[in-house]
Amino acid sequence: MNELFDLRGKVAVVTGGGRGIGLMATTGLLRAGATVYIASRDLSSCREAADALSELGRVVALGHDLSSVEGCQSLAADVAQHEANLHILVNNSGAAWGAPIDDYPEKGWDKSMDLNAKAPFFLTQALLPLLTAGARPGDPSRVINVGSVDGLRVPRSSNFGYSASKAAIHHLTRVLAVELGPRGITVNAIAPGPFQSKMMEATLKEFEHALVAASPMGRIGQDDDIAGAVVYLSSRAGAFVNGAVIPVDGGLSLVPAL
Numbered sequence: 001m002n003e004l005f006d007l008r009g010k011v012a013v014v015t016g017g018g019r020g021i022g023l024m025a026t027t028g029l030l031r032a033g034a035t036v037y038i039a040s041r042d043l044s045s046c047r048e049a050a051d052a053l054s055e056l057g058r059v060v061a062l063g064h065d066l067s068s069v070e071g072c073q074s075l076a077a078d079v080a081q082h083e084a085n086l087h088i089l090v091n092n093s094g095a096a097w098g099a100p101i102d103d104y105p106e107k108g109w110d111k112s113m114d115l116n117a118k119a120p121f122f123l124t125q126a127l128l129p130l131l132t133a134g135a136r137p138g139d140p141s142r143v144i145n146v147g148s149v150d151g152l153r154v155p156r157s158s159n160f161g162y163s164a165s166k167a168a169i170h171h172l173t174r175v176l177a178v179e180l181g182p183r184g185i186t187v188n189a190i191a192p193g194p195f196q197s198k199m200m201e202a203t204l205k206e207f208e209h210a211l212v213a214a215s216p217m218g219r220i221g222q223d224d225d226i227a228g229a230v231v232y233l234s235s236r237a238g239a240f241v242n243g244a245v246i247p248v249d250g251g252l253s254l255v256p257a258l
């Protein structure tokens, strides 16, 4: 059974892999045996995370701002300097912006859309040669997008650009699954509920009790919840799953938003 989830010999890129949900994904991939490239704007914090994770496996830190197409292309070129094949791409980097509708700024809309919806598309595009090279018959390369419960149901918080960007990445996942399946690449998304992270710090400080009370499972997410979903979608166990948006939320998206 372990062999079904074995990722030894696989190469992965996790954007924003140095902290929060990206770090949970990176840790899972390393524990399953993959080499993982983690990339975000702050190279020094990626290096710190890579040092801390190094006893689990090979981790390489790269510094790139993915909010522009050029940034996505420069990360892809950097990965291509190191590797001829890529097997797993986790598009995790993300940003949120909340403001009342009367004051919601263009800056917040663009920030959310650029990083949460546009970057996964253009990074996937830029990495297609490596992903195609990594695909094997019966063992496709994998793209895993990180969406959100806020893209599944209407949130109560005023995060208009964020929730729209997450619904967009869910649908882009389905569109790309059909486009890239014939090239030997699956495209899936996970839609997390609340997890501890820098992005969620203020929200959880105020609302964790209420979120836990509303959750059918009576808790927020934990590291292994992300690790398990990402390893499943990356491994032979998940090879026939394509175009799925998997809520990793304990069922929170099925109940009315707080």
Ligand SMILES: NC(=O)c1ccc[n+]([C@@H]2O[C@H](COP(=O)([O-])OP(=O)(O)OC[C@H]3O[C@@H](n4cnc5c(N)ncnc54)[C@H](OP(=O)(O)O)[C@@H]3O)[C@@H](O)[C@H]2O)c1
Residues within 6 Å of the ligand: 015, 016, 017, 018, 019, 020, 021, 022, 039, 040, 041, 042, 043, 045, 064, 065, 066, 067, 092, 093, 094, 095, 115, 116, 146, 147, 148, 149, 191, 192, 193, 194, 195, 196, 197, 198, 199, 200
């Ligand atoms: N935590 C939750 O409850 C939750 C729930 C649903 C969905 N999510 C999603 O999970 C993903 C990770 O979020 P998180 O909660 O772990 O938050 P986080 O701790 O704030 O992580 C965000 C990550 O994105 C990176 N990033 C931000 N701007 C970037 C840019 N311009 N270029 C490249 N990387 C950039 C950050 O690194 P740098 O600052 O170094 O660039 C960081 O690694 C996001 O897509 C988020 O929407 C989170």
